[in-house]
Amino acid sequence: MTDVEKRATAAPAPLEWEYAPAPEARDIVHLEQRYGLFVGGERVEPRTGEYFETISPATEEPLAEVALAGPEDVDLSVQAARDAFENGWSELRPAERAKYLFRIARILQERSREFAVAESLDSGKPIKESRDVDLPLAAAHFFYYAGWADKLEYAFPNRRPRPIGVAGQIIPWNFPLLMLAWKIAPALAAGNTVVLKPAHTTPLTALLFTDVCRQAELPPGVVNVITGDGATGACLVRHSGVDKIAFTGSTEVGKDIQRAVAGTGRRLTLELGGKAANIVFDDCALDQAIEGIVNGIWFNQGEVCCAGSRLLVQESIYEPLIGKLKRRLQTLRVGDPLDKNTDVGAINSREQLEKITELVASGEEEGAEMYQAPCRLPERGFWFAPTVFTNVAQSYRIAQEEIFGPVLSVLTFRTPEEALEKANNTAYGLSAGVWTEKGSRILWMAQRLRAGVVWANTFNRFDPSSPFGGYKESGFGREGGRHGLEPYLRFE
Numbered sequence: 001m002t003d004v005e006k007r008a009t010a011a012p013a014p015l016e017w018e019y020a021p022a023p024e025a026r027d028i029v030h031l032e033q034r035y036g037l038f039v040g041g042e043r044v045e046p047r048t049g050e051y052f053e054t055i056s057p058a059t060e061e062p063l064a065e066v067a068l069a070g071p072e073d074v075d076l077s078v079q080a081a082r083d084a085f086e087n088g089w090s091e092l093r094p095a096e097r098a099k100y101l102f103r104i105a106r107i108l109q110e111r112s113r114e115f116a117v118a119e120s121l122d123s124g125k126p127i128k129e130s131r132d133v134d135l136p137l138a139a140a141h142f143f144y145y146a147g148w149a150d151k152l153e154y155a156f157p158n159r160r161p162r163p164i165g166v167a168g169q170i171i172p173w174n175f176p177l178l179m180l181a182w183k184i185a186p187a188l189a190a191g192n193t194v195v196l197k198p199a200h201t202t203p204l205t206a207l208l209f210t211d212v213c214r215q216a217e218l219p220p221g222v223v224n225v226i227t228g229d230g231a232t233g234a235c236l237v238r239h240s241g242v243d244k245i246a247f248t249g250s251t252e253v254g255k256d257i258q259r260a261v262a263g264t265g266r267r268l269t270l271e272l273g274g275k276a277a278n279i280v281f282d283d284c285a286l287d288q289a290i291e292g293i294v295n296g297i298w299f300n301q302g303e304v305c306c307a308g309s310r311l312l313v314q315e316s317i318y319e320p321l322i323g324k325l326k327r328r329l330q331t332l333r334v335g336d337p338l339d340k341n342t343d344v345g346a347i348n349s350r351e352q353l354e355k356i357t358e359l360v361a362s363g364e365e366e367g368a369e370m371y372q373a374p375c376r377l378p379e380r381g382f383w384f385a386p387t388v389f390t391n392v393a394q395s396y397r398i399a400q401e402e403i404f405g406p407v408l409s410v411l412t413f414r415t416p417e418e419a420l421e422k423a424n425n426t427a428y429g430l431s432a433g434v435w436t437e438k439g440s441r442i443l444w445m446a447q448r449l450r451a452g453v454v455w456a457n458t459f460n461r462f463d464p465s466s467p468f469g470g471y472k473e474s475g476f477g478r479e480g481g482r483h484g485l486e487p488y489l490r491f492e
């Protein structure tokens with residue numbers, strides 16, 4: 001080992017940076033005490049008469065009460081979407097549809113600070129991520145698909161694209177508004193109407209979005225938002241008035257939905273879990289790769305389906321890389337999601353924290369070596385320190401299962417062939433990363449990696465024009481880009 005490598009490997013004591021608090025003002029968001037459902041352009045009381053609380057995962061304080069939709073509510077919302085589809089929206093001139101999407105995009109931009117604060121409050125993600133990633137990307141999706149609305153014939157030449165009808169869309173809690181945008185923007189651009197169900201832990205930005213729909217004067221019933229729990233989602237999936245289901249969430253629920261939809265003739269796209277390999281070769285720009293590894297697994301607390309949760313390191317650079325990574329880990333600031341200096345926020349829910357804790361315990365029991373960033377975790381709320389496991393065997397649960405938390409499992413390899421074999425040795429196939437100076441090696445790897453997205457010398461980069469989706473147990477269908485329109489169209 002050279003002197004430089006030795007210095008990098010010896011992880012020094014945590015850096016004593018004292019950052020003054022930089023809290024984002026929270027009063028820009030006006031939360032109501034209680035939210036109804038958004039059906040046919042109106043806020044309505046749920047027929048169940050039931051409500052549940054949404055809380056801040058950082059403090060456990062209640063934020064608002066939210067309606068719990070039951071079967072009758074699902075039925076009413078599907079009916080509202082059907083009426084809107086048949087009575088105008090599907091026949092509207094495409095350029096007119098585009099105008100609504102452009103309006104929504106612009107309103108999201110105008111109200112982005114408010115939405116970013118609401119998102120961080122409800123989900124626990126750092127404000128700098130909701131402000132700089134979720135909101136700009138959500139607006140960009142609406143802008144992007146607004147552009148396609150009157151160009152569908154060019155997107156699919158020599159075919160006559162027609163909308164499908166009512167889309168039932170179920171989204172998770174890790175990117176609530178962004179997943180809403182991924183789902184609603186292409187559906188509307190293609191001339192469909194939607195019933196959207198957000199996750200029960202993060203309903204607030206979807207509810208605020210209903211204000212945006214009204215502000216944009218979107219015709220009633222084109223977008224309906226029903227809050228509720230898993231049973232609400234299951235009911236939507238099984239409703240015979242829904243023509244297409246789009247789901248993002250766990251592989252387990254995805255399989256259940258696929259079983260429910262099988263044989264009904266209804267269309268389905270599934271975006272499920274992942275266990276991405278982030279592969280670092282010895283000729284990479286090491287400091288750049290370290291930042292990519294950090295972004296790959298600690299962005300959004302690792303609660304990312306395409307997170308680079310399995311780090312594959314070429315053996316010859318293992319020690320310097322781990323040394324640098326540990327040192328970098330010590331500089332991550334964990335804490336208040338609304339503080340602009342926070343890098344890692346709160347875990348989304350108690351259940352998710354328990355799942356992470358259980359899987360991390362299994363890693364220790366199976367013999368992996370754990371390193372955690374020395375940080376003080378707040379007493380209230382749901383928190384987990386950024387964690388790295390070395391000495392990980394491929395058979396360990398932490399190398400196989402999706403942890404969906406700030407936990408990295410490190411494995412090593414010697415040759416590109418071995419890296420490829422290990423990377424593909426998973427039930428999932430959503431994303432992968434390759435770090436190397438050689439373009440030819442990037443192409444060689446990218447052609448052989450069984451992953452829907454392969455990032456080269458970067459990680460977790462998204463763009464509305466770029467399709468995203470999985471292989472194997474990561475699901476099927478693509479969101480984003482021209483490909484993302486196809487699931488919302490039939491061809492005459």
Ligand code: NDP
Nearest residue numbers: 171172198199200229230233234249250253272273305404
């Ligand atoms: P789920 O798959 O349960 O939740 C995703 C969405 O589906 C939520 O809106 C949920 O509603 C809804 N839902 C739950 N059950 C059903 C059902 N039977 N039919 C239809 N819709 C349903 O994920 P969890 O929140 O339980 O997270 C569990 C694990 O899933 C995580 O630990 C992570 O590994 C993975 N996950 C993967 C995501 C991804 O982006 N690929 C996103 C989220 C989780 P509700 O929230 O109200 O229960």
